[in-house]
Structure formats: structure tokens, C-alpha cells
Amino acid sequence: MRNIISAACLAAITFAVFLLPVTSGYGEGGGSAPLGAFQEKDFEKPQTCRQCHIDIYEQWSQAMMSEAFTHHWDEIEYFDLALEHAKRNPDFEDAVAGCNGCHTPLMWLTGTKTPPRPSENSRANESVSCDICHTITARTGDPSVNFNYVNSPGKTKYGNRDGIVSPYHETAKLEFVSTAEYCGICHNEQNPVGLWVKSTQLEWAEGPYKADGVQCHICHMPRAPGRNANTAKNAHPDVAQHLFHGAHDRGKVGGAIEMRMHPVERELEPGDKAVIKVQLFNGKCGHKVPSGSSEERQLWLRVVAVDAAGREYHLPVDKKGFEGEEQTITSNELAYQDMGYMLGRPDFKGIPRDALPEGDRIFCLAYFDPEGRRTVAQWNTASFGTDYRIGPRETKIETYTWTVPDDIEPGKVIVRGTLNYRRLVKSVAEYLKVPEDETEIVHVNDAETWFEVFD
Ligand code: HEC
Numbered sequence: 001m002r003n004i005i006s007a008a009c010l011a012a013i014t015f016a017v018f019l020l021p022v023t024s025g026y027g028e029g030g031g032s033a034p035l036g037a038f039q040e041k042d043f044e045k046p047q048t049c050r051q052c053h054i055d056i057y058e059q060w061s062q063a064m065m066s067e068a069f070t071h072h073w074d075e076i077e078y079f080d081l082a083l084e085h086a087k088r089n090p091d092f093e094d095a096v097a098g099c100n101g102c103h104t105p106l107m108w109l110t111g112t113k114t115p116p117r118p119s120e121n122s123r124a125n126e127s128v129s130c131d132i133c134h135t136i137t138a139r140t141g142d143p144s145v146n147f148n149y150v151n152s153p154g155k156t157k158y159g160n161r162d163g164i165v166s167p168y169h170e171t172a173k174l175e176f177v178s179t180a181e182y183c184g185i186c187h188n189e190q191n192p193v194g195l196w197v198k199s200t201q202l203e204w205a206e207g208p209y210k211a212d213g214v215q216c217h218i219c220h221m222p223r224a225p226g227r228n229a230n231t232a233k234n235a236h237p238d239v240a241q242h243l244f245h246g247a248h249d250r251g252k253v254g255g256a257i258e259m260r261m262h263p264v265e266r267e268l269e270p271g272d273k274a275v276i277k278v279q280l281f282n283g284k285c286g287h288k289v290p291s292g293s294s295e296e297r298q299l300w301l302r303v304v305a306v307d308a309a310g311r312e313y314h315l316p317v318d319k320k321g322f323e324g325e326e327q328t329i330t331s332n333e334l335a336y337q338d339m340g341y342m343l344g345r346p347d348f349k350g351i352p353r354d355a356l357p358e359g360d361r362i363f364c365l366a367y368f369d370p371e372g373r374r375t376v377a378q379w380n381t382a383s384f385g386t387d388y389r390i391g392p393r394e395t396k397i398e399t400y401t402w403t404v405p406d407d408i409e410p411g412k413v414i415v416r417g418t419l420n421y422r423r424l425v426k427s428v429a430e431y432l433k434v435p436e437d438e439t440e441i442v443h444v445n446d447a448e449t450w451f452e453v454f455d
């Protein structure tokens with residue numbers, strides 16, 4: 001079990017695993033009702049809602065929520081990797097059927113175990129739709145995990161306001177809709193062996209934002225004055241914008257971690273040890289960074305020094321000496337061998353672990369397959385490494401000790417740190433033929449400092 005988990009979180013896990021077998025492990029357990037309790041006609045199409053909720057529809061259609069089933073990497077991981085894995089090892093059939101419980105709930109609720117590919121244009125493509133979210137009335141247990149929603153489709157749409165009138169449907173206010181626990185239904189995921197392979201809402205609950213009463217909505221559905229429907233009688237001062245902006249939004253990720261750096265000594269001679277300290281502050285996220293799909297997200301800090309002649313030197317990060325630290329320093333050792341089995345390529349030797357220059361600090365939680373090798377398949381994860389992500393309102397300090405080279409150009413040495421983010425490891429994307437936009441490098445932040453070298 002993950003060694004950083006707090007007592008509160010451990011209690012939650014114990015609770016989920018031992019007292020609530022109904023939610024422990026997707027497939028048979030998740031969901032409000034047995035696979036297939038409803039028919040497609042019970043849920044309305046998003047285009048129907050668009051007639052009156054134009055702004056909200058257009059916002060949603062640009063968010064990953066509307067692409068959770070159709071987005072290329074989702075299609076590739078589900079159809080080309082997870083389904084292939086389940087064919088070779090039927091033990092994973094339930095887990096793989098469970099992907100749809102979060103990515104295209106309509107399919108789960110109507111009992112379509114393997115939906116058609118997105119190119120077939122079935123209703124699976126609605127992904128996480130308006131009517132799925134606005135007919136959720138409760139969850140089957142505590143904590144929220146593995147799509148343990150309870151849906152009551154029909155005339156009433158559940159929302160955040162009392163006493164408003166729609167010509168088309170009934171409305172009802174439901175406190176639950178406005179809580180982080182509602183989001184946690186799909187943003188906490190426990191895999192078949194009970195590991196918390198996604199825990200965004202639990203991270204939030206452990207951190208300062210729950211105590212401050214700041215729900216997910218404040219940051220991902222920010223409020224602004226206006227009408228929530230073009231047919232609405234009245235405007236409201238605080239309409240929930242359906243932005244759901246996260247990993248796929250450069251502006252959201254950019255600046256999410258703040259950083260500064262300084263040298264311990266400003267004046268040095270060749271052969272001296274320069275010591276540079278970097279502070280990284282997570283002041284903007286309600287959870288750890290990265291969160292969610294941590295098995296494949298990368299956040300890394302590169303530090304270089306440039307001497308007065310313009311020569312550049314890479315500074316490797318100082319080791320802190322904690323257990324499992326090797327996973328938190330970029331490396332290109334071979335990894336992800338489990339994909340070979342999944343794809344029926346037994347001689348697959350693996351691909352570079354980080355596919356980045358080596359020696360940089362990488363803030364991550366390592367996921368290991370049953371044979372102890374790094375994996376991006378959260379369903380195939382058997383253990384975790386040390387959690388070295390940056391927690392909400394946490395500051396991490398990294399140190400760089402560097403012997404000033406004898407042949408350095410005397411004068412001012414500029415030291416630069418750059419913090420970058422990538423959604424999917426490049427080597428994995430290339431191996432699985434995921435289009436390049438998924439591996440774009442997003443600039444999170446940078447900082448600069450200097451010291452001077454005298455002869
Ligand atoms: C014919 C127009 C129309 C259509 C179609 C329509 N709505 Fe509405 N809806 C409204 C109006 C008007 C309101 C009330 C606005 C106000 O006064 O705040 C509303 C309010 C809501 C609310 C807020 C409820 C609350 O209590 O906070 C939700 C949620 C909602 N609609 C969801 C949907 C969904 C989902 C669909 C598609 C299945 C849909 N609407 C289709 C007109 C419509």
C-alpha cells in the first residue's frame with residue numbers, strides 16, 4: 001500500500017475495501033445499478049440541452065468531459081491496450097468494462113460492455129454528458145469511488161438552485177451536486193487489487209481546501225454573472241461555467257506551480273562548490289500536482305548554469321536519500337514491459353522510462369506492474385513508489401550542488417530553472433502511435449538567479 005497515505009486516508013481505504021465490497025474494484029461493483037439497468041432513450045442527448053443552454057453546451061463541448069470516450073488517446077488506451085489485455089487475460093474483463101463507467105457512463109448504464117469505436121458515431125460518443133451529470137442524485141457509498149453514482153433519469157434535472165423554472169424540464173436543487181464528493185465519483189479510482197490509482201478528491205480532502213470549504217467547482221467551474229439559459233427569466237450573479245479545464249489547458253497548467261531560486265554564496269572561485277536552492281510552491285491547485293492520471297503525467301525541473309562566455313552546464317539535482325528516490329530523477333532505463341504482454345509481443349524489451357534528458361528531478365508517483373516494472377496501465381498496477389508529487393499548498397525545496405569548473409569564464413554565471421509538464425510519456429506515445437499533441441511540453445514556470453566567479 002502507498003506509504004505516504006495519511007491515517008485519515010488509510011481509514012477511508014479500509015472502509016472502502018472491507019466495509020463496502022460493493023465499491024471495491026470496478027466491473028461488478030461500481031455503478032448504481034447492475035450493468036444495463038437503463039435504456040438509451042432514458043437519457044437525453046446533449047444537443048437537446050443546447051437549444052436553451054447554449055453557452056454551457058459550447059463550454060462543455062470544448063472540455064475533455066465531452067471527449068472522454070472519443071479523444072484519440074482514450075480510444076487508443078481503451079481499444080488497443082486495455083481490451084487487448086483483457087482478451088489475453090480474462091481476469092481483467094470486468095476492470096476494462098469498468099472504464100466506461102466513467103468515460104461513457106451511458107454505455108455502462110445501458111449494459112453495452114464494449115461500445116463501438118468513436119468512428120461508428122454511436123451514443124457512446126456523448127462521453128460524460130449533461131444528462132448523465134444532471135440525473136445523478138446520490139452515491140452508493142462513502143468514499144466516492146469507481147462511478148458509484150445513483151442516477152434517476154427523467155423529467156427532473158438536479159442542479160445548484162432552488163425555485164427556478166424551465167419550460168422544458170423540472171428542476172431541483174441538490175446539495176450533493178455542489179460538493180467535491182460528487183466529482184470524486186469519477187475522480188477517485190480503485191483498481192482490481194484495491195489500489196487508489198486515482199485519488200484527486202481524497203488528496204483534496206486531506207489537504208487545506210476541504211477545511212476552507214473550497215470545492216472543486218470553485219476552480220474548475222468558476223462562477224460569473226449571467227443567464228444559465230438563453231430562455232431563463234432572470235440572470236444570476238454566479239452562474240457555474242462548465243470549463244472543466246485541467247491537464248489539457250495550457251493556461252491552467254501554466255503557472256500552477258510557482259518557483260524562485262537563489263545561491264547560498266554569491267561569490268565563488270573555480271573549484272568551489274556552488275549551492276543553488278529552488279523553492280516550488282503549489283499555491284493554486286486543490287490537490288497534488290500531478291493528480292488524476294498520475295501514471296502517465298510528467299512534471300520535471302531542469303536547472304542549467306550559463307557562464308559569462310555563454311557556455312551552458314547542466315546541473316543534476318542533489319539526492320535527498322529517501323527510499324525509491326531513483327524514480328524521482330529522470331532516467332531512460334527500459335520500462336513499460338507489461339505492454340508487450342498486453343499486445344501479444346512477447347519479445348518487447350521495453351522503452352525509455354521518462355524519454356527525457358537524465359538527472360532532473362521529476363515530481364511523480366511511480367506505478368509498478370506485478371513484476372515491479374513501471375507501468376502506465378493503472379488497471380495493471382500492483383504497487384506504488386514513493387509519492388513525490390507536490391501537495392496542495394506544499395513547498396518543495398530542491399538543492400543543486402555543483403563544482404565550478406576550472407575552465408569556466410570568470411564573471412557572472414546565470415542559473416536558470418525550468419519546470420515543464422507533459423501529459424503522456426513520449427516513448428509510450430510513440431510506441432502506441434498517440435498523436436503528438438498529447439505529448440506537447442507545457443511550460444509551467446521558470447526562475448533565474450546568479451553568482452559571480454572570480455579568478
Ligand atoms: C426549452 C429550454 C430548455 C431545454 C431544452 C433545457 N433546459 Fe435546462 N433550464 C432551462 C431554464 C429556462 C432553466 C432555468 C434557468 C434559471 O432561471 O436559472 C433551466 C435550468 C436547468 C438546470 C438548473 C437546475 C437547478 O436546480 O439548478 C439544469 C441542471 C438544467 N437546466 C439542465 C438541463 C439539461 C441536462 C437539459 C438537456 C437534457 C436541459 N436543461 C434542457 C431551459 C431548458
Ligand code: HEC
Binds near residue numbers: 050057130159236240
Ligand atoms: C461532470 C458533470 C457535469 C456535466 C457533464 C454537466 N454539468 Fe451542468 N452542472 C454540474 C455541476 C456540478 C453544477 C453545479 C455547479 C455548482 O454548484 O457550482 C452544474 C450546473 C448547471 C447549471 C446551473 C448553472 C448555474 O449556476 O445556474 C445548468 C443550467 C447546467 N449545469 C446545465 C448543463 C448542461 C446543459 C450540460 C451539457 C452541455 C451540463 N450542465 C453538463 C455538473 C455537470
Ligand code: HEC
Binds near residue numbers: 065128133182
Ligand atoms: C461521470 C463521471 C465524472 C464526473 C461526475 C466528473 N468527472 Fe471530471 N472527468 C471525467 C472523465 C472520464 C475525465 C477524463 C476525460 C479524458 O478522457 O481526458 C474527466 C476530466 C476532468 C478534468 C480534466 C480535464 C483535462 O483537461 O484533463 C477536470 C478538471 C474535471 N474532470 C473536473 C471535474 C469536476 C470539478 C467535477 C465535479 C463538478 C467532475 N469532474 C465530475 C469524469 C467525470
Ligand code: HEC
Binds near residue numbers: 180
Ligand atoms: C484551488 C483550486 C483548485 C481546486 C479546489 C481543485 N483544483 Fe483541480 N486543478 C487546479 C489547477 C490549477 C490544475 C492544473 C494543474 C494540474 O494539472 O494539477 C488542476 C488540475 C486538475 C486535473 C488534471 C490533473 C492532471 O495532472 O492530470 C483534474 C483531473 C482536476 N484538477 C480535478 C479536480 C477535482 C476533482 C477537484 C476536487 C476534488 C479539484 N480539481 C480541485 C486547481 C484546483
Ligand code: HEC
Binds near residue numbers: 102189291
Ligand atoms: C473511476 C473513474 C474512471 C475509471 C474506472 C477509468 N477512468 Fe480513465 N480517467 C478518469 C478520469 C477522471 C480521468 C482524468 C484524470 C486527469 O485528467 O488527470 C481519466 C483519464 C484517462 C486517460 C487520459 C486521458 C488524457 O487525454 O490524458 C485515459 C487514456 C484513460 N483515462 C483511460 C482509461 C481506461 C482504458 C480505463 C479502464 C481500464 C479507465 N480510464 C478507467 C476516470 C476513470
